[in-house]
Amino acid sequence: MTGMLSMSQAVSEAFKARCIQADINVNLHAVIEEAARTHPDGVAWHFIADGSEITYVQLAAATRSVASGLLELGIQAGDRVAVMLPNRPEFPLAWLSIGRIGAVMVPVNVGYTSREVAYVLADSGATNLITTSDLAERLSGDAETRDLLASIALIVVDEGFSRSVRWGDLASTDEALLPEVSPEALVNIQYTSGTTGFPKGCMLTHDYWLVLSAVTAARLNFEAQNVLVAQPFFYMDPQWLLMMAIRVRGTLFVAEKMSTTRFMEWVRRFRIEFCSFPDLLAKAPARPDDRDHSLRHVVVYGLPKQLHAEMEERFGFVAREGYGMTEVGSAIISPFELEDVVGTGSCGIASPFRELSIRDPDGNALPDGQEGELWVRGRSIMQGYWKRPDANAEVFREGGWFRTGDLFRKDADGLYYITGRIKDMIRRSNENIAAREVEAVSLSMAGVKEAAALGVPDEVRGEEVKIYLVTDTAAGADESFVDGYIRHCRQNLAPFKVPRFIELRSELPKTSSDKVAKHVLRSERPDLRTGAFDRVDNLWR
Template sequence: MTSEDYGRAAMRDRRAAAEAETYPETLGDFIDRAAAEHGEAILAKWLESGETMTYAAFADATRRLASALLRQGIRKGTHVAVMLPNVPAFPLTWAALGRIGAVMIPVNIGYTQQELTFVLTDADAQFVVIDAGALPSLEGMETLPPLLSPSRIIVHGGTREAGQSWEALLAAGDPDFVAPSEVSRTDMLNLQYTSGTTGFPKGCMLSHDYWVLLGSLAAHWRGASGHVRNVLIWAPFYYMDPQWQFLMAMRLGGTAKIAPRISISRAYDYLVEEEIHYCIFPEPVLKAWPEGPKDKALSLRFVSIFGWREEARREVERRFGCIARESFGMTEIGGGLMVPEEAGEKAYQRVCGLPSAFRETRIVGEDGKDVAQGEIGELWVAGRGLLWGYYKRPDANAEGFSGRWFRTGDLFRQDADGFYQIVGRIKDMIRRSGENIAAQEVEAVMNAMPGVMESAAVGVPDPMRGQEVKVYLVLTEGTRPEDVPPEAVIEHCASRLARFKTPRFIAYLDEFPRTVSNKIRKKDILPEGADPRAGSWDRIAQRWLTAEDADQTAG
């Protein structure tokens, strides 16, 4: 075997082993199997309260809660919105609904009244399990969404009559719960709303099989070395990542260490104090922590990274002694691509990996035909456990599927070694004078510049060239715009980007607006109708533009 193999043979073997395995039928079966194997071991610890729960106790509580929810009228197929922070009630409610065969609709606890109304109405929510702190958004509605009534609002953490208190329902539940209707792996478990960077979110219909496979395969890839046990969950549970990470920890026989929220300032303490072996590691965190003796206190063994530059990939492995690997997934498909542990030097390149178990992939051109290796096209994915489709969105389903293939909307190329490289979103391409510019490529160059924490590249309308490139920069803590002036930005780009890709407009921000999944919401950076040139530095004019003269730069 040569070094040029880059782990492809190991990936094939591991795929075959994963596809030959027998998986639990439902989420309830998944939990019961883990409880039988690990019993009194600690499944989860909530870092803010210090509360812990064993595998056996978790399984028992989900059965008791399922029996109580059944008495409230929740049946197979009932749509239940769950609006909870990172507390034990979230995974317990999810699992209890899964045992019944009901459908969970995760809801962001930070939603405004307008956003909440949209999701509850669009999802046809019939019940709501809500944290007391989020009640004002619900109670402030003039009228409840059509399928809701006050008697079907279950409150966690607040004073409520027994029939509507989450805590009282759990306490009154029967541990010998048996589902009145059979639940199968193809039944819907989640109506998971995408946190897209544009437009209204769409509800992805996700089955039990989707979640069982996603959690199991995440453990299969990340736990191959046998050393991953403590898993840090620090994103909100109403986003999909914490849900599969919780199942991954369960499949590994490990412990999910659950933080109340994402916090760069607290992340280091969490990693050290809880002896964390695995987490999703954002690149800005690496920049926020100067290299030093404190690095040796970490217990990291595997971290998931997304879109990192080569230098950062090498740095995180060198500093922390861990494995850092890229992958590609999305709400609609779960896992899609994975860089194997054995990838060697290939792992340091900007690649997303090879097809994961149960996944077939194609790169397709605008003509609907597969492109030649090395050429750019849209990634299409097929296989077991994809989303059913988008809820009540026939147009989106027609656009998003071609037969059994799901069209991801992401542009990829396949390199000479067979690895897939993401180029960018189809809708995130900037077209200047007939040239296609991937915003991600510009951002990768900007993020590698000293003093830059994160960047966002966007297209600015231009009557002559179609669009011009603009970058927004968020600088590292303690760095001022005068430390990273526009002239230095252009100089940095000169040897790294073709001139037509080099930003014309540059602006600085304190922070970016973000989605639930922590993606930058580019459409919300500027108020609607604002001129994107105003307040920017213009490379052509060599000066900062005012609102009055911004329009004159269009030519």
């Protein structure tokens, strides 16, 4: 009947109205202070490895104290402070305390090589680095970072490195020093492979996190939840999950690292009600105790649509998809009451505070049902890439539109479906890997003339990295060269970026503009693993 809303449209309107309940015209520490006022004894986080936890009132006091100590150390609003830590309480406390003085956190992957660390530190202009004594020792001794670290003040969270400030010495009682911080102030330079080239720093404000946490908390109807996270805090997920948990006055349970064998043990032990559910568990054989848990809602990404209903029935929870990226936060969301997405493969509806448009290559809006690139705009998407006017010009368009580089279609009910990817990106186990970076490291090895990296479909990790190499005559094409190439990559790339499949070629197909024709490489054979050396299985396929 004309004028009637479909289920998805009705849910969308109700969900947007629910989001308004959250106070988002403040800053991160105002949200913490309000939680401390209303639920002082509520536990904000619990770290599983050592059992340490902190209440809301303790968290508010700790962020004030550490923030004052950072000011006394000379760190000012706008300064960039790198944080290179595994999952331990100092990481979220550092993030929130840095933001409390208007300074900016630069999270650094602890798995990065010294070359990658040097790039992030130099590019961000970090004045301080918070890390462990072991990492400080390693970086101070490596040629790529030794000179750089000489000009960066180190703060270590444990004992064993003398040339630094101790984390425990940061506390201060002079809270009068704390400045006013605007919601528009930067709080993160979050490095991501983004849509082009080498890692770029996404400039994220307090308001970015306030909007993202409000949307995700509304998804839980602002009801207190025990939330589990097993990803490292230098990634996005633990950060937004923490702020979401604070919004709902819940507790974030933090694992040291992901373990699919222990995941359900944690879920049962801590009575977890919400989490991002690992794909491997969904695809594992059924067990008699699959429903023995307290999970109510989970998020999944890229779950085969034919498994969706089966998964919900098997585990007894509600599972929903979504779509987002560091640059825009949540763009598409499936509220848990949105039932008509089950089994469709849809990511959901447009997130509150977001306007979406599907465009053709010339930037023209496309009608429902047609495939095109997803463009996003709205409140507090990233301010841009740090010091990258070239990249900003590539992804931003007039009117504040951001080009995602991903292909979508939308149906008449407002449901969105991801159909492909424009950007030259490899997605391995939820890690974004820029093909260009892998190619640049490959080309830096003596004897490599040309390199092209592609993603190869993989049932476990989504994609694996394959590299095509053209070598000069002197380099040869034998196993010793391949062994040397793998060593070279391990020295210059994080482990998840090192190519698994290596194919040696005499030449690569080219376009009319003399660029590598990757579409030709992708279509050469049904199984791109064949003809390549598999470094994991140690054989030629």
